[in-house]
Amino acid sequence: MDGVSFDLKRGQTLGLVGESGCGKSTLSRTLAGLITPMAGELQLDGRPAPLLGERKPHPVQMVFQDPYxxxxxxxxxxxxxxxxxxxxxxxxxxxxxxxxxxxxxxxxxxxxxxxxxxxxxxxxxxxxxxxxxxxxxxPSLLILDEPVSGLDVSVQAQILNLLVDLKHELGLSYLFISHDLAVIRYMADDVMVMHQGVIVEQASVHDLWAKPGHPYTCALLNESAACPHPLTEPGPVWRLAY
Structure with a gap:
């Protein structure tokens, strides 16, 4: 990662998208304290975040991609x-x-x-x-690293709706990482686009889809439009709506 810097507002969901190998999981593990950065710092409420090894409740927790x-x-x-x-x-x-x-x-x-x-x-x-x-x-922040990518489509919808409910019930903030732009569009308030270890664009979901500013973002959106995700189809038990 190179020069990655961002703010995540309390109670909001920040989406992170980008191709495989661009640094998304490296960033998530750094924020969770699983990787020590060579430079920079993580602050929570204006103070340095505690170390992961400290024997007390940690304010940043992670939900991993593979639930098995x-x-x-x-x-x-x-x-x-x-x-x-x-x-x-x-x-x-x-x-x-x-x-x-x-x-x-x-x-x-x-x-x-x-x-x-x-x-x-x-x-x-x-x-x-x-x-x-x-x-x-x-925790005050949950890092969700591709939390539904390995699940069936109908189960994906159930888990996403559960996460939405928990966010409001518990006042959580989410960093939501996914390669699936349909999921990001449903879950996120703001979106960061990462390319080769650099954040090339950050905007609200509405602004990013309405007027992407970086060529790589345009390429991602065009690719997504060419391959519609099943989550955009209606289903009797889903609350997903765009």
Whole structure:
């Protein structure tokens, strides 16, 4: 990445698009503290963001692309979720259980899910577990790295609508990364376009689609128009609308 700088407003969703290998995942992992930048800093509310290794709730959490490989296949869902709270320094087992059951309810899963292993869930249910895990420590920012790309179309819509509801219910901010412009158009308030490690354009969703200012953005939009995404088709259980 080279000279990447941006602001993400509280309560808003910032979309990030660009071709594979342009630096989207590198940026997301840097913001989450998984990669140490060679220069620059991340600030939250005007203060340096805490280090990931600090034993306290971290204000930035991440939902990964693959809901199967991001969950330990040898652990029950309850153990996976409890470990996240132990790492965050929540010592009381009763308090951990209260938080876990609350988050499960918010993502639409029952308490019986705690006894299941990842392979016993559907893809959409596994991603709900991943979302619940990310929400356990009450983060202010969720980084969503292609969170629905591996799911069936109808399940994609359910997960996207769940994320919209959680954003409003919990007052979250999202950095939403996707190669799918239909998904970005539905989810984002503002959009950044990344090309070869550089942010070449940033604008509101409306302005970007109405009048793209960079040739690479034009190319992305033209390619998207030539290959309509199934999410733009109507469906009886979807709330997606453009």
């Amino acid at each position: 490989t991001s969950l330990n296949p040898r652990c029950r869902a309850g153990d996976l979720l409890e470990r996240a709270l132990i790492v965050a320094g929540i010592k009381e087992k009763r308090e951990r259980y209260r938080i876990i059951t609350q988050r499960l309810d918010q993502v639409g899963l029952s308490q019986s899910s705690l006894e299941k292993f990842p392979h016993e869930f559907s893809g959409g249910q596994r991603q709900r577990i991943g979302i619940a895990r990310a929400l356990l420590t009450q």
